Amino acid sequence: MELRQLEMPLVSAFETSGWREEEKTCIIVQLNAGSFSGFGECAVSTGPWYGSETLASAWFVLEEYLVPLLLGKESENAAEVLSAMDSVRGNNMAKASVEMAFWDLLGKSSGKSLSKLLGGTQGSVASGVSVGLQKTREKLVDVVGGYVEEGYRRIKIKIKPGRDVELVEAVREEFPDTPLMVDANGAYDPRESSALRKLDAFELLMIEQPFAWNDLVEHARLKKLIRTPVCLDESVASLDDLESALALDSFGVLNIKPARLGGLVVSRMVHDVCKARGLPVWCGGLLETGVGRAANVALASLPGFVMPGDISASGRYFKEDIVRPEFRLEADGTIRVPSGPGIGVEVVEDRLEKFTVKRKEFKP
Ligand code: MG
Numbered sequence: 634m635e636l637r638q639l640e641m642p643l644v645s646a647f648e649t650s651g652w653r654e655e656e657k658t659c660i661i662v663q664l665n666a667g668s669f670s671g672f673g674e675c676a677v678s679t680g681p682w683y684g685s686e687t688l689a690s691a692w693f694v695l696e697e698y699l700v701p702l703l704l705g706k707e708s709e710n711a712a713e714v715l716s717a718m719d720s721v722r723g724n725n726m727a728k729a730s731v732e733m734a735f736w737d738l739l740g741k742s743s744g745k746s747l748s749k750l751l752g753g754t755q756g757s758v759a760s761g762v763s764v765g766l767q768k769t770r771e772k773l774v775d776v777v778g779g780y781v782e783e784g785y786r787r788i789k790i791k792i793k794p795g796r797d798v799e800l801v802e803a804v805r806e807e808f809p810d811t812p813l814m815v816d817a818n819g820a821y822d823p824r825e826s827s828a829l830r831k832l833d834a835f836e837l838l839m840i841e842q843p844f845a846w847n848d849l850v851e852h853a854r855l856k857k858l859i860r861t862p863v864c865l866d867e868s869v870a871s872l873d874d875l876e877s878a879l880a881l882d883s884f885g886v887l888n889i890k891p892a893r894l895g896g897l898v899v900s901r902m903v904h905d906v907c908k909a910r911g912l913p914v915w916c917g918g919l920l921e922t923g924v925g926r927a928a929n930v931a932l933a934s935l936p937g938f939v940m941p942g943d944i945s946a947s948g949r950y951f952k953e954d955i956v957r958p959e960f961r962l963e964a965d966g967t968i969r970v971p972s973g974p975g976i977g978v979e980v981v982e983d984r985l986e987k988f989t990v991k992r993k994e995f996k997p
Contacts, residue, residue: 634700635663638692638991639922643950647920648765650793650820652682657920657950660691660727661985664734671738672980674925675730676892676918683818683867683919684726684846684893691727696993699724699731705997711735711898725870725895732896733928740975746931747977748970751901753934757967761787761941762949763816763918766796770803777804777811780949786941786966787812787838793820797828801835812941816841819867823851830859838940839864839886849874852883862886866917870894875903879910886940888917891928900932908937916942923947923956927976930960934970944968955984 641657648654660675677684677691686694698721708714714735718728740747762785767773777788788808792800792815801815814837821829821843829843839862844851846867856863862885869875869884870893878884887907891900907914916933918926929944946962947954954960956978960968971977 634665634704634995636692636695636700636993637661637663637985637989638688639955639985639988640990641922641951641988643920644948644952646765649791649816649818650766651818652678652680654678654920657922658688659922659925660688660695660730661922661924662695662730662734664731664738666738666742669738669741671734671736671741671975672924673730673732673734673737673928674921675726676921676925677726684870686724686726691724691730694721694724694727695731699727700995703731704995708735711739711896715896715898726892729892729894729896732898733891733925736897736928737975744974746972747928747975748931748934748972751897751931751935753931753970754936755934755938755970757963757969758916758930758933758938758944759786759941760944760946760962760966760968761785761789762945763789763943764791766791766793770800773800774803774807777808781808781811784962784964784966785945787814789814789816789841789943791815792817794822794825794828798831801832801837805835812838814838814841814864816866817843819843819845823848823854826855829855833859833861837861841888842866842868849878849881849883853881856882856885864888866890867893869903872899872902872906875906879906885912887912887914889914889932890917890919891932892919892925897928897932901935904932904935904937913937913939915940916944918943918945920950922951923954923959923978924976924980926960927956927971927978930968930970931976953984955981955988957981
């Protein structure tokens, strides 16, 4: 096993209601078995803003706990890899990185694509883009216009209290028919949610995670008050969370992110439950490099992913991705699902090297 910490320049800084990322950081996990190598990404931020894990905490948990549980062990499938990590609580992003690397290894050694292994049915996935908070309304409209021009199938804008209705109004005025949604990353106080009710007038696809990550009750209350579907992201980090959210009727749409859910096994189960109940899901993102992006694309090829996700082209984030071929936006606003073995894209050694700031190898 090998861990690498990467630092990559972003094409532009990414700002949400709670944090701002000037550059992309992550941990790339490499699993070696025989002549095969599998790659997974721990899509963690430097700080505990999206979730409670950080770049340093994930590295620590991987190095001190997860790697020793797995090094030199045999596993038949990803579920076994997950259960081998059972004694460690939480730390889903760290676990997901190892689990996803195992899926890649499984695909490469069996000659099957990750999409095929997961049961994917779609050869391409509709691509949306997530637009961070901008300095001015004019700048936001300008940035959105660029993505609409490129052909993205839906636009998501980040909002926060005080910067919501006016932003949506400005974008809607310019792009009346563009599929549009907002994401608050948990920034709203349920007692002061009048702005969220005002957003009901703009024909948004959904309002994503308006309230705190651990508050399913207020999301359920809001769902009854507004017409616009409520989407959860941060609030559902496990199958148990999903059960609670379903029991409370807290959402109408779900954003599935393998990093948040501890990998592809649980992500697929969450997908299956939602599909059986007729609840639409889409695949979110955490500014992944081509490695994590490839896993997201494969997951999004499952039949229940019926809405465009946050899976954008590599070029939306990076001048240079670490995989070949890079993910491109096709003329019809989709991203092709790789059909080669495993994640289906090649990790380019010298690019990986170029962005590596820390590296450690583990031998059984
Ligand atoms: Mg979100």
